[in-house]
Amino acid sequence: xxxxxxxxxxxxxxxxxxxxxxxxxxxxxxxxxxxxxxxxxxxxxxxxxxxxxxxxxxxxxxxxxxxxxxxxxxxxxxxxxxxxxxxxxxxxxxxxxxxxxxxxxxxxxxxxxxxxxxxxxxxxxxxxxxxxxxxxxxxxxxxxxxxxxxxxxxxxxxxxxxxxxxxxxxxxxxxxxxxxxxxxxxxxxxxxxxxxxxxxxxxxxxxxxxxxxxxxxxxxxxxxx
Amino acid sequence: xxxxxxxxxxxxxxxxxxxxxxxxxxxxxxxxxxxxxxxxxxxxxxxxxxxxxxxxxxxxxxxxxxxxxxxxxxxxxxxxxxxxxxxxxxxxxxxxxxxxxxxxxxxxxxxxxxxxxxxxxxxxxxxxxxxxxxxxxxxxxxxxxxxxxxxxxxxxxxxxxxxxxxxxxxxxxxxxxxxxxxxxxxxxxxxxxxxxxxxxxxxxxxxxxxxxxxxxxxxxxxxxx
Numbered sequence: 001x002x003x004x005x006x007x008x009x010x011x012x013x014x015x016x017x018x019x020x021x022x023x024x025x026x027x028x029x030x031x032x033x034x035x036x037x038x039x040x041x042x043x044x045x046x047x048x049x050x051x052x053x054x055x056x057x058x059x060x061x062x063x064x065x066x067x068x069x070x071x072x073x074x075x076x077x078x079x080x081x082x083x084x085x086x087x088x089x090x091x092x093x094x095x096x097x098x099x100x101x102x103x104x105x106x107x108x109x110x111x112x113x114x115x116x117x118x119x120x121x122x123x124x125x126x127x128x129x130x131x132x133x134x135x136x137x138x139x140x141x142x143x144x145x146x147x148x149x150x151x152x153x154x155x156x157x158x159x160x161x162x163x164x165x166x167x168x169x170x171x172x173x174x175x176x177x178x179x180x181x182x183x184x185x186x187x188x189x190x191x192x193x194x195x196x197x198x199x200x201x202x203x204x205x206x207x208x209x210x211x212x213x214x215x216x217x218x219x220x221x222x223x224x225x
Numbered sequence: 226x227x228x229x230x231x232x233x234x235x236x237x238x239x240x241x242x243x244x245x246x247x248x249x250x251x252x253x254x255x256x257x258x259x260x261x262x263x264x265x266x267x268x269x270x271x272x273x274x275x276x277x278x279x280x281x282x283x284x285x286x287x288x289x290x291x292x293x294x295x296x297x298x299x300x301x302x303x304x305x306x307x308x309x310x311x312x313x314x315x316x317x318x319x320x321x322x323x324x325x326x327x328x329x330x331x332x333x334x335x336x337x338x339x340x341x342x343x344x345x346x347x348x349x350x351x352x353x354x355x356x357x358x359x360x361x362x363x364x365x366x367x368x369x370x371x372x373x374x375x376x377x378x379x380x381x382x383x384x385x386x387x388x389x390x391x392x393x394x395x396x397x398x399x400x401x402x403x404x405x406x407x408x409x410x411x412x413x414x415x416x417x418x419x420x421x422x423x424x425x426x427x428x429x430x431x432x433x434x435x436x437x438x439x440x441x442x443x444x445x446x447x448x449x450x
Binding site for chain 2: 101146157159161196200
């Protein structure tokens with residue numbers, strides 16, 4: 001018996017969300033960029049490819065169009081499944097599933113949702129890890145820091161002639177999630193390094209918003225911080 | 226027929242030199258830390274485990290004690306084989322062999338030395354790459370930058386729970402070679418990132434000299450640069 005294939009809509013363009021959708025597509029599901037939320041009834045599931053900051057808006061965009069039993073997944077590590085409460089009260093099966101290195105940080109409200117996301121993750125060869133709301137920011141700060149360094153490191157190794165290509169190492173770096181995780185980096189005592197690394201990544205990948213944020217944050221004069 | 230095993234003396238404690246010696250030891254050679262250069266006659270070969278900055282002093286330490294045909298290898302990427310000229314005039318087989326990612330940057334003065342280092346490198350599963358004098362500084366800046374980022378990246382991935390251990394990724398980072406390669410980093414337009422990364426590595430690995438250098442270099446007030 002083969003697993004049921006789903007029609008999955010994607011709303012938004014966060015790197016983490018798009019990447020999750022692409023992985024599901026490789027596993028055989030049908031993925032479609034949603035042009036208009038009014039078309040949502042054609043789909044079994046919806047991925048909200050939104051950063052934490054965009055999530056409330058994205059929920060607002062779709063809430064009049066979802067239907068009961070529809071699976072809705074958001075992929076920002078900085079937000080829990082609670083960010084989808086408006087959709088849950090409309091009967092949706094709500095799930096938070098954010099990439100976390102070699103696993104996914106998962107948040108659900110019931111066992112059915114738990115089972116669904118567990119199956120989907122196993123299809124893309126990933127495991128689920130439960131990350132409590134209170135630990136999400138810290139995990140995000142550490143993860144984004146590591147991913148930014150991984151990216152810089154791969155670039156530098158390429159330039160130094162140590163490696164010949166990126167060997168598939170590409171990261172789901174969303175500028176505003178990186179920026180919004182900064183307070184947790186401050187608490188972990190890694191504020192300055194986090195900013196410096198963000199500046200370098202912003203520079204290297206032409207993520208202007210990120211570069212400008214980092215440059216402004218690191219200015220030593222207090223009136224500009 | 227098994228390859229001849231050598232008695233190898235090590236003078237100095239640069240990371241690159243010690244690492245090269247340890248690899249030769251794993252390949253079956255006898256390695257000994259040289260306590261007194263006067264004992265050099267007991268050895269077939271000598272590794273000068275010195276950074277570029279220490280090299281002149283190290284050559285001075287041993288020059289009265291080397292003998293003709295003795296193999297002398299230095300391992301700093303920032304210096305060519307010419308740094309060993311004083312020993313070459315005493316009849317030594319002089320070789321520069323510096324780790325360069327997955328190969329060794331090699332400099333020699335004749336074919337015999339070329340053959341010797343080629344054999345030694347093949348015993349430790351490395352290949353030789355000829356790096357002309359004029360390109361050494363640039364290669365060094367790029368390499369040290371990549372290795373520093375590799376180190377930071379591995380630490381961050383460990384802290385983020387992405388990897389469970391270092392998986393053998395350890396780098397031959399010598400503070401003063403990193404510092405001395407800085408002018409080439411400036412020319413490559415990577416001055417600021419190089420300093421920032423050096424500061425982070427200095428901090429993380431308790432390499433105080435490196436951290437202080439980077440902090441002082443990056444100070445924005447010109448009178449202190």
